[in-house]
Amino acid sequence: MKQETKILGKIWTKRDKSTATTINPPTYRGSTVLFDNYQQMVKAGRHEYEGITYGTDRLPTQRQFEEAMRELEGGAVTRVFQSGIAAIQTALLAFTKSGDHILVCDNAYGPGQRFCRKVLKKFNIDCTIIPANVGADIEQYIQPNTVLILLESPGSITFELQDIPAITAIARQKNIVTVLDATWATPLYLKPFELGVDVSIHSVTKYISGYSDVLAGTVTVNERYGQAFDSFYKQMEIYTPAEECYLALRGLHSLATRLRQHEQSALTIAQWLQTVSIVDNVLHPALPCHPEHHLWQRDFTGSSGLFAFTFKKDYTDTQLAAFIDSLELFHLGYSWGGYKSLLTAAKIMRATPSRYAGKTIVRLSIGLEDCDDLTHDLESGLAMLT
Ligand SMILES: *Cc1c(COP(=O)(O)O)cnc(C)c1O
Numbered sequence: 169m170k171q172e173t174k175i176l177g178k179i180w181t182k183r184d185k186s187t188a189t190t191i192n193p194p195t196y197r198g199s200t201v202l203f204d205n206y207q208q209m210v211k212a213g214r215h216e217y218e219g220i221t222y223g224t225d226r227l228p229t230q231r232q233f234e235e236a237m238r239e240l241e242g243g244a245v246t247r248v249f250q251s252g253i254a255a256i257q258t259a260l261l262a263f264t265k266s267g268d269h270i271l272v273c274d275n276a277y278g279p280g281q282r283f284c285r286k287v288l289k290k291f292n293i294d295c296t297i298i299p300a301n302v303g304a305d306i307e308q309y310i311q312p313n314t315v316l317i318l319l320e321s322p323g324s325i326t327f328e329l330q331d332i333p334a335i336t337a338i339a340r341q342k343n344i345v346t347v348l349d350a351t352w353a354t355p356l357y358l359k360p361f362e363l364g365v366d367v368s369i370h371s372v373t374k375y376i377s378g379y380s381d382v383l384a385g386t387v388t389v390n391e392r393y394g395q396a397f398d399s400f401y402k403q404m405e406i407y408t409p410a411e412e413c414y415l416a417l418r419g420l421h422s423l424a425t426r427l428r429q430h431e432q433s434a435l436t437i438a439q440w441l442q443t444v445s446i447v448d449n450v451l452h453p454a455l456p457c458h459p460e461h462h463l464w465q466r467d468f469t470g471s472s473g474l475f476a477f478t479f480k481k482d483y484t485d486t487q488l489a490a491f492i493d494s495l496e497l498f499h500l501g502y503s504w505g506g507y508k509s510l511l512t513a514a515k516i517m518r519a520t521p522s523r524y525a526g527k528t529i530v531r532l533s534i535g536l537e538d539c540d541d542l543t544h545d546l547e548s549g550l551a552m553l554t
Pocket of ligand 1: 250251252253254277320324349351352371372373374383384385503
């Protein structure tokens with residue numbers, strides 16, 4: 169039996185004669201949670217009560233989703249947040265203090281980098297941006313006060329991969345916490361803890377929820393740092409609405425099936441784009457031409473539906489508009505991982521030398537539409553540029 173089949177099969181097993189046994193578990197909403205007697209309340213006051221004490225104490229819907237994610241990832245503690253960025257921010261705050269230094273890879277999610285520059289900086293936490301394809305060479309950036317490394321592999325715009333086990337081996341020796349944003353691969357195609365990562369982050373907003381109608385994120389922590397993260401989470405009194413947890417949990421059931429289709433269509437379209445004369449690089453880790461393809465082959469068990477390409481020529485905004493606005497199936501919008509195909513296009517700027525600096529990166533989130541239809545849409549759109 170597949171690991172995910174086993175984990176998801178037992179989410180909703182409690183049966184009670186007074187309730188209907190729907191396939192999906194009920195959604196628990198609430199601020200106040202009632203105690204049965206005064207004795208229980210006294211225990212709660214002493215932090216000795218084992219039940220749920222309040223809405224911010226993680227109601228059952230939240231706990232069910234967290235537990236499913238924790239098991240899928242093989243971690244010790246999972247907590248859900250109101251967005252992926254909130255998950256990143258909380259993980260960074262949990263493991264840093266004034267006077268510390270952190271390393272952040274250059275292709276990490278932009279708003280996360282901005283949080284380091286603008287917010288952590290205020291608390292005297294210093295940040296160094298390191299190359300997007302860093303590996304064992306990370307050693308040269310480590311300072312005596314370096315406490316955390318934030319990775320994202322592959323990065324979700326330029327798709328460079330980091331050599332995760334090489335980095336975590338060095339970090340472990342120096343007691344540096346490694347945090348990996350693994351949103352692209354989902355918990356199904358990458359097992360961060362097996363590669364020595366301490367903290368795994370997912371933007372649930374993407375493939376896990378799958379319908380572009382949820383904002384949520386998770387942080388999963390290994391045995392070594394689980395307790396520390398759990399205590400920090402409790403201090404923050406974070407609450408994630410039950411509706412979001414319910415939808416995230418529901419999304420998990422179709423994740424593997426959806427992902428297979430995203431993967432297949434994206435590979436087909438990426439391979440086709442390689443044959444288009446005006447296309448320069450196709451940035452997809454599962455293509456043999458990808459510079460870190462060997463790392464993807466070694467560490468990942470699949471690829472998802474998000475990749476990008478560049479052009480041989482530099483087109484004006486007017487020319488790009490003719491291509492992009494002519495598309496019928498690819499819509500313009502941020503985020504990704506849903507059933508509808510999306511496109512973003514922008515020049516990227518990097519803090520470290522990058523093969524894509526100053527180039528227009530066209531990023532495609534391949535949805536669940538018919539793959540031939542998607543290819544034809546791109547084909548007629550790209551014809552506007554020739
Ligand atoms: C979208 C995204 C996030 C942020 O998730 P939100 O839920 O939109 O806040 C974080 N990391 C990566 C890689 C993302 O693509």
